[in-house]
Structure formats: structure tokens, C-alpha cells
Amino acid sequence: xxxDVHGHYTTAPKALEEWRNRQIAGIAxxxxxxxxxxxxxxxxxLRESIEHNQLAQMRARNIDLTxxxxxxxxxxxxxxDFAVSATWASICNELCHRVSxxxxxxxxxxxxxxxxxxxxxxxxxxxxxxxxxEYGFVGINLNPDPSGGHWTSPPLSDRYxxxxxEKMVEYDIPAMVxxxxxxxxxxxxxxxxxxxxDTTAFMQLLTSDLFTDFPTLKxxxxxxxxxxxxxxxxxxxxxQAMDRPKLAEWLGRNxxxxxxxxxxxxxxxxxxxxxAGNILFASEMIGAVRGIDPETGFHFDDTKRYIDAAGHxxxxxxxxxxxxxxxxxFSRLDAALRAKAM
Amino acid sequence: xxxDVHGHYTTAPKALEEWRNRQIAGIAxxxxxxxxxxxxxxxxxLRESIEHNQLAQMRARNIDLTxxxxxxxxxxxxxxDFAVSATWASICNELCHRVSxxxxxxxxxxxxxxxxxxxxxxxxxxxxxxxxxEYGFVGINLNPDPSGGHWTSPPLSDRYxxxxxEKMVEYDIPAMVxxxxxxxxxxxxxxxxxxxxDTTAFMQLLTSDLFTDFPTLKxxxxxxxxxxxxxxxxxxxxxQAMDRPKLAEWLGRNxxxxxxxxxxxxxxxxxxxxxAGNILFASEMIGAVRGIDPETGFHFDDTKRYIDAAGHxxxxxxxxxxxxxxxxxFSRLDAALRAKAM
Numbered sequence: 001x002x003x004d005v006h007g008h009y010t011t012a013p014k015a016l017e018e019w020r021n022r023q024i025a026g027i028a029x030x031x032x033x034x035x036x037x038x039x040x041x042x043x044x045x046l047r048e049s050i051e052h053n054q055l056a057q058m059r060a061r062n063i064d065l066t067x068x069x070x071x072x073x074x075x076x077x078x079x080x081d082f083a084v085s086a087t088w089a090s091i092c093n094e095l096c097h098r099v100s101x102x103x104x105x106x107x108x109x110x111x112x113x114x115x116x117x118x119x120x121x122x123x124x125x126x127x128x129x130x131x132x133x134e135y136g137f138v139g140i141n142l143n144p145d146p147s148g149g150h151w152t153s154p155p156l157s158d159r160y161x162x163x164x165x166e167k168m169v170e171y172d173i174p175a176m177v178x179x180x181x182x183x184x185x186x187x188x189x190x191x192x193x194x195x196x197x198d199t200t201a202f203m204q205l206l207t208s209d210l211f212t213d214f215p216t217l218k219x220x221x222x223x224x225x226x227x228x229x230x231x232x233x234x235x236x237x238x239x240q241a242m243d244r245p246k247l248a249e250w251l252g253r254n255x256x257x258x259x260x261x262x263x264x265x266x267x268x269x270x271x272x273x274x275x276a277g278n279i280l281f282a283s284e285m286i287g288a289v290r291g292i293d294p295e296t297g298f299h300f301d302d303t304k305r306y307i308d309a310a311g312h313x314x315x316x317x318x319x320x321x322x323x324x325x326x327x328x329x330f331s332r333l334d335a336a337l338r339a340k341a342m
Numbered sequence: 343x344x345x346d347v348h349g350h351y352t353t354a355p356k357a358l359e360e361w362r363n364r365q366i367a368g369i370a371x372x373x374x375x376x377x378x379x380x381x382x383x384x385x386x387x388l389r390e391s392i393e394h395n396q397l398a399q400m401r402a403r404n405i406d407l408t409x410x411x412x413x414x415x416x417x418x419x420x421x422x423d424f425a426v427s428a429t430w431a432s433i434c435n436e437l438c439h440r441v442s443x444x445x446x447x448x449x450x451x452x453x454x455x456x457x458x459x460x461x462x463x464x465x466x467x468x469x470x471x472x473x474x475x476e477y478g479f480v481g482i483n484l485n486p487d488p489s490g491g492h493w494t495s496p497p498l499s500d501r502y503x504x505x506x507x508e509k510m511v512e513y514d515i516p517a518m519v520x521x522x523x524x525x526x527x528x529x530x531x532x533x534x535x536x537x538x539x540d541t542t543a544f545m546q547l548l549t550s551d552l553f554t555d556f557p558t559l560k561x562x563x564x565x566x567x568x569x570x571x572x573x574x575x576x577x578x579x580x581x582q583a584m585d586r587p588k589l590a591e592w593l594g595r596n597x598x599x600x601x602x603x604x605x606x607x608x609x610x611x612x613x614x615x616x617x618a619g620n621i622l623f624a625s626e627m628i629g630a631v632r633g634i635d636p637e638t639g640f641h642f643d644d645t646k647r648y649i650d651a652a653g654h655x656x657x658x659x660x661x662x663x664x665x666x667x668x669x670x671x672f673s674r675l676d677a678a679l680r681a682k683a684m
Contacts, residue, residue, distance in 0.1 A: 144528075151491070151528040186486075186493040191545040191580050195569040196538035203533040223573070227537040230572030231565070233605025237631035237642035238533050263575025269611045289579035300579035 001342065002304070003326040003333075004058070005139075006176065006222055006258050006282030007066035007107075009096055011053040013045045016095065020074065023088065027080045036087055041095070047102055055106060057285055061304050067330065068096050069110035069141050073189055075180040077115040077146035082123055086114040089127055097135040108333055109137035110176070113164070115146040117153065122163040132171050138333040139220075140168070142175040144201050149184030149193055156201055156219075157208030165214050172331045174218035174256075177201040190288035198226025202255070206235070206244060211254045218254060218329050220280060224261035224270050232273040251278045256329055258282035259303045259321065262289055267306035276317035280325050281307065343684065344646070345668040345675075346400070347481075348518065348564055348600050348624030349408035349449075351438055353395040355387045358437065362416065365430065369422045378429055383437070389444055397448060399627055403646050409672065410438050411452035411483050415531055417522035419457040420490035424465055428456040431469055439477040450675055452481040452518065455506070457488040459495065464505040474513050480675040481562075482510070484517040486543050491526030491535055498543055498561075499550030507556050514673045516560035516598075519543040532630035540568025544597070548577070548586060553596045560596060560671050562622060566603035566612050574615040593620045598671055600624035601645045601663065604631055609648035618659035622667050623649065 019039040026033025058066060070092030077085055089112050096109045111131035113124040131137040142164065145151050154160045156177070168175060182193035198221050211217060221228070228235055236247050244250060251274075258280050261267050271279065283303045293300045307313070307321060327334035361381040368375025400408060412434030419427055431454050438451045453473035455466040473479040484506065487493050496502045498519070510517060524535035540563050553559060563570070570577055578589050586592060593616075600622050603609050613621065625645045635642045649655070649663060669676035 149493070151493075151526055153528070155528055184493055186495070186497055186546065187542055188545040188549055191548070191577065192538075192542045195541050195573060196534075199537050199569065200529055200534045203530040204528070206533070207530055223576075227541065227569035227572065230569065230608050230611065231537060231603060231605075233603070233608060233635065233642050234565075234631055235533065237604055237633050237635065240633050240636075241631070261573060261575070262579055263573075263615070265611045265614050266572050266575060269572065269607045272607050273605070289576055289583070291579050291582050293575065293579065294582075300575050 001064040002062060002281065002322045004063050004066040004282050004285070005220065005280045005326050005330065006260055006284045007054060007068045008071045008284065008287060009068060009092070009099065010071045010286050011049045012071065012095060013041050013049055015039060015041050016091075019091070020088065023084065024079060027084060036091055039091060043098070043102060046095070046098055050099055050103060050107075053286055055103065058106065061302055063283070063304065064106070066107055067110050067139060067333070068099060068107040070096055070112040072141065072178050073181045075112050075141070075143060076148065077143055077180060078117060078148035078183055082114060082116040082119045085116045086127065089114040093127065093131050093135065093137070097137070100136070108336065109135055110139040110141060111137045112141050113143070115143050117147045120163070121161055124164055125167050128164070128167050132173060132332070136332075136336065138330045138336070139174050139176065141178045143179055144177055144197055144204070145179050148180060149182035149187045155204040155208070157204055157210045165217055169214055169216055172216070174220055174329050176220040176222055178222055194223055194288070195226045198223050199228055202226065202228045205255060206239060206250070207242065211252070216253075218256065220256045220258060220329065222258045222260055222282070222284070224259060224266060225257040225274070229257065229270045229273050248275050251275065256280050256325065259307060260284045260301070261303065261306070262300040263293070264306045264309060267303065268310055271307070271310050271313055271317075276313070276320050277325060279321045280329060281322045343406040344404060344623065344664045346405050346408040346624050346627070347562065347622045347668050347672065348602055348626045349396060349410045350413045350626065350629060351410060351434070351441065352413045352628050353391045354413065354437060355383050355391055357381060357383050358433075361433070362430065365426065366421060369426060378433055381433060385440070385444060388437070388440055392441055392445060395628055397445065400448065403644055405625070405646065406448070408449055409452050409481060409675070410441060410449040412438055412454040414483065414520050415523045417454050417483070417485060418490065419485055419488035419522060420459060420525055424456060424458040424461045427458045428469065431456040435469065435473050435477065435479070439479070442478070450678065451477055451479040452483060453479045454483050455485070457485050459489045462505070463503055467505055467509050470506070470509050474515060474674070478674070478678065480672045480678070481516050481518065483520045485521055486519055486539055486546070487521050490522060491524035491529045497546040497550070499546055499552045507559055511556055511558055514558070516562055516671050518562040518564055520564055536565055536630070537568045540565050541570055544568065544570045547597060548581060548592070549584065553594070558595075560598065562598045562600060562671065564600045564602055564624070564626070566601060566608060567599035567616070571599065571612045571615050590617050593617065598622050598667065601649060602626045602643070603645065603648075604642040605635070606648045606651060609645065610652055613649070613652050613655055613659075618655070618662050619667060621663045622671060623664045
């Protein structure tokens with residue numbers, strides 16, 4: 001089976017965005033603040049938004065299952081305070097849960113957290129617990145920069161983040177490190193901020209002893225690891241100069257890269273330099289890059305084609321990338337699949 | 343001939359750092375503020391610092407000439423005010439000039455600018471003029487984030503930067519977009535901030551019409567273009583979605599990438615996806631990654647080996663990368679070489 005570990009609900013019915021706009025307006029003017037209960041989206045609307053979009057593409061590409069989380073660019077943790085983020089996260093996670101109930105063989109949830117800049121991360125634990133225990137979610141997205149491009153939070157190695165890590169370890173769920181919209185004019189959201197955050201997070205982890213404190217913590221760096229695999233020699237050299245372990249060994253069972261790299265040479269490089277055991281198939285479809293590549297005639301984000309065409313990969317390596325690694329990293333997903341004899 | 347367009351004076355005599363430390367102490371305490379004239383470094387000291395370091399490596403690697411600028415991580419434009427930056431830039435540029443006088447066949451200068459966060463960039467023009475007209479410098483380093491990791495300046499497309507661009511066009515000199523030390527704990531300087539800045543700058547340029555206002559402006563994105571070539575499909579897709587020109591055409595005679603990518607797969611990818619006419623040979627030696635790669639037995643930053651081994655490159659392409667493109671981009675260097683019948 002083929003598992004895509006990186007999908008967001010980018011195609012939610014328009015009512016969601018309208019509710020959010022009212023919520024944002026309500027930050028300044030309590031009179032227009034909407035209640036969560038005022039958002040009404042029917043199962044038919046949800047079904048339609050998925051059937052003709054993500055699920056149609058999954059069928060066309062032979063992807064069986066997607067780990068599905070709220071739209072990353074809409075998390076916008078920098079907007080409002082914790083209460084705003086908490087209500088918004090709760091709504092977005094519930095919608096992903098409902099999608100997973102409507103299409104139980106094709107979608108499983110991963111949670112967005114109600115992060116807010118400067119707020120104790122203990123405040124995120126209740127929503128995380130709810131998503132895992134009530135919704136059966138199998139992972140979380142962790143935003144290393146809830147300020148939206150101002151980078152005012154401490155590095156991921158800081159104890160600030162430990163309450164989240166403690167829950168992750170308790171539930172054995174991984175975190176995908178994923179920022180949201182940039183509100184800093186310097187950073188284009190999907191062209192710079194996303195990739196920068198991936199590189200930044202990798203280096204924060206590499207220069208810390210986080211995995212000594214949390215030996216079973218699992219972190220997924222999306223978008224093919226940002227700039228990291230392309231500069232693997234640079235990172236190997238920096239690690240060597242800092243007396244860190246050899247990079248390929250240091251990744252261990254802690255650090256994984258997804259395959260959201262949208263051309264053949266990029267996937268070739270990724271799968272050449274990163275051990276196959278640390279690569280998770282993903283496409284972030286339907287996401288940042290939705291067009292068709294005129295050079296191939298296929299969608300830029302149809303990453304399965306590139307992996308299939310990466311001739312140096314063994315059958316075993318490809319199997320690990322498509323399924324085995326995902327089941328190891330998302331152990332609760334593996335358990336759920338086994339319960340269905342899958 | 344082989345021209346390395348990216349070298350910094352990272353091996354300057356210790357007296358320079360000591361003077362700088364006194365300058366920094368003098369920000370808070372005028373009594374200990376040193377005069378520029380108190381820094382004394384002899385020609386012999388300069389000669390020795392180069393002979394046994396950069397020049398020895400250049401000879402070992404068959405590199406003829408390096409475009410040489412002050413140490414990037416020491417620019418630290420976030421420290422002090424404009425006057426502090428102005429004195430510091432003047433001292434650092436003068437040292438590079440003296441190196442170029444001592445080794446005229448092997449080093450030519452590129453200027454650091456006296457940038458300071460929030461200060462009008464007109465203030466940088468006098469030092470730029472001095473370096474070009476008095477020192478024969480052939481390029482500049484432009485820091486897109488003089489705040490040192492807080493990204494408080496406007497994007498490179500903003501008119502804030504135009505006074506520098508106007509001078510660049512007048513003198514026909516290129517800018518290498520190069521940040522300095524990160525003072526934001528989120529960003530490791532050479533493992534994250536440098537690469538992030540490269541990706542960020544590329545996207546700032548791509549989403550603007552800067553080259554409509556300055557059709558002959560030339561920008562070099564160092565460190566192999568940050569994350570850009572690895573994600574070339576992503577950037578092609580984003581450009582297509584934004585109705586921008588085809589990326590390879592958009593680069594034109596405006597945007598160039600250097601070859602500071604420290605392993606074979608990275609250079610293979612760079613030279614596969616970026617037109618050879620937009621690639622400039624460089625190593626940033628002696629710089630961020632100084633060790634020997636145990637996988638090859640050679641220095642990580644010995645980038646010439648990777649380019650020589652990139653089998654898909656034609657002889658003409660390799661010649662362009664090693665010399666032709668550098669002479670086209672650094673036209674004042676070309677003129678100086680021609681004057682020496684080189």
C-alpha cells in the first residue's frame with residue numbers, strides 16, 4: 001500500500017474561510033465574533049470537497065492513504081491570542097476527523113495545535129490529547145515559528161517545547177515541523193518561509209541533545225528537508241567540525257524527510273544521499289504547487305512518478321519509502337491498519 | 343583560467359579581531375573606543391596569512407584568481423550604529439585591497455558595505471565608490487538582513503535598496519547577496535541563516551519587477567542558491583502559477599548561482615537544472631566547512647573536483663562556469679585582466 005504522510009485540507013468548503021474571517025474581525029470587535037456552532041458544513045459538502053480533489057488525485061496516482069491535517073497556511077498562529085487559536089484549531093481538526101470518518105480507508109488525521117506566540121506550550125496538550133484519543137489522529141504538525149516569520153520562539157531544542165514532546169512520546173506520535181503563513185514581507189510563504197523553516201529546524205535539532213532527553217521522539221522535516229539534502233556535504237562537514245555523530249547515523253529513528261520535492265533531479269538527489277529508512281513518501285497534494293509541469297505533462301506534485309523513476313532505488317527501498325517507514329513512524333496508524341487486517 | 347568568485351578574508355591576523363572587540367566594547371564605553379589608526383598589520387603578516395591558507399589551497403586546486411571580500415560572518419551589521427559599521431567596513435575593505443596589491447594575480451577585491459539596520463542605504467554609497475574607484479574592487483556583498491536574523495529590512499525589491507542598485511549599474515558591478523552572523527538563536531549562522539537568506543533573496547527577486555527598473559543589474563546568489571536548485575520544480579511551478587516568465591529565461595543576465603555546494607550529488611543537480619550560463623565557479627574557501635570529507639579524502643569545499651567530475655557538462659559549459667561567466671558578470675575584472683593581456 002502507498003501512504004502519503006503529508007496532505008492538508010486545502011479544499012475545505014468556503015464556509016470555513018468565511019467563519020475564520022469573521023473570527024479575525026471579532027478580535028477587534030466582540031460584537032461580530034462568531035460562535036464555533038455557527039459554522040455549518042454538511043457531510044455532503046465535505047464529501048464533495050474531497051471526492052473531486054484529493055481523492056480523485058489519489059486514485060489517479062495509486063495513493064491509498066493520506067495523513068491529513070488542517071491547511072498549513074491557514075493555521076496562522078500569529079493571529080489573535082490563545083483562545084482564538086484554540087477555537088480555530090478545534091474546528092479545523094474536527095473537519096479533518098469528519099473527513100477520516102467519511103473516507104476511513106483513505107484519510108487519517110494529524111492535528112494542528114492551538115499554538116500562540118509566547119504562550120506556554122502546555123496549553124496545546126488538551127487539543128493534542130483530544131485529537132489522539134477521541135479522533136484517532138496519528139501525528140501532529142508543530143509550528144517552530146508561531147509568530148509567522150519573525151522567529152520569536154526559542155529553538156526546538158528549548159524546554160519551552162518539552163510539554164508537547166512529553167505527550168508525543170507518551171502517545172508515540174511523530175511531529176511534522178511545519179510553519180504557516182509568513183506575515184514578514186521578506187519571506188514568501190511557500191517559496192521561502194516553508195523551506196527556510198525546514199532547514200532551520202534540522203539545524204536546531206542537529207546542534208542540540210534533544211534526542212538524549214527524548215530518545216524515541218520522531219520528527220518529520222517536510223518539503224524534502226528544505227535545503228538539507230542538497231547541501232548534505234555542507235551538513236556532514238558542519239557535523240564533523242562540531243564533533244557530532246555521522247549524519248546518516250544521527251538521523252537514526254528520530255529524524256525523517258518527506259518526498260515533497262517537485263522534479264526528478266531533486267528526488268534523485270534526496271534518495272541518493274538520505275538513507276531510504278529515513279524517507280517518507282509524501283506529495284502535499286493539493287498544496288503549494290498545483291500546476292502541470294510542461295516538461296513532463298504531469299502535475300509538479302505527482303511525486304510518486306519521480307520515486308518510481310529513481311532507477312537507483314531497490315525494490316525494498318521503494319517499499320520502505322512508500323509504506324514501511326510510514327508504518328514505523330506513525331505507529332498508531334500501523335496499529336489501526338493491522339486492526340483492519342491491512 | 344579558473345576564477346573563484348566567492349572568497350572571504352577569514353584568516354586575517356588576530357589583531358583585526360582584537361581591534362573589533364575593542365570597537366564593540368567602545369559602543370558602550372567611549373573611553374575604550376579605538377581609533378582606526380590603532381590597528382597595525384604589516385604586509386608580512388598579511389602575506390603570511392594568505393600564503394599558507396587561501397593561496398596554498400588555490401595552488402593545490404589550480405584556482406588562479408579569487409574575488410576576495412571581508413569575512414562575511416564578521417560583517418555583523420547589527421552591531422552598533424552606522425558610524426561603527428562605516429569604520430569597520432573601511433578597515434576590512436582596506437585589508438582586502440592590500441591583499442590584492444600583495445598578490446595582484448591571485449586576488450581582486452569585493453566590498454563589504456557599511457550597512458546598518460534601518461539606515462538609509464545612501465549611506466553605503468561613499469564606501470562603495472571608494473572601493474571601486476580607489477581600490478579597483480569589482481563587486482560588492484549586499485546583506486539583505488543587516489539585523490542579523492530578525493529580518494527587519496524590506497525585501498530586496500523595495501526602493502530602500504535603490505541607491506545601491508543605482509551605483510551598481512553605474513559601475514557595472516554585481517552584488518553577491520550574503521548575510522552575516524545570526525544573532526537570532528533560531529538560526530545557526532552557516533547551517534541555516536546563510537542558506538535561508540539565499541532562498542529568501544531568490545524569491546524576493548522572482549516576485550518583483552526589480553529587473554524592469556534595473557535591466558542590467560546582476561545578482562549572485564551564493565551557496566549554490568540555497569534551496570532553490572534542489573526545489574527547481576517547486577520554483578518553476580510557483581513561477582508558472584504567478585504568470586512569471588519561465589524560470590530559466592527569467593534568470594537571464596540578472597541572476598546567477600555560485601557553486602558552493604560541498605558534495606558531488608549537489609553539484610550534479612545544480613549543473614543539471616540551472617543553465618550553465620548562470621553558474622559561477624566558487625568555493626568560499628577557507629570558510630564555513632573546512633574539514634576533509636572522509637568519503638572522498640578531499641576537502642568538502644574543494645568544489646572544483648565535483649565540477650570536473652560532473653560528466654554531463656560539456657567542455658564549453660565547464661569553461662563558462664570556470665571563467666567566461668565570471669568575466670561577463672564581473673566586467674571590471676574582465677577589463678583589468680584584459681589590460682594585463684590575460
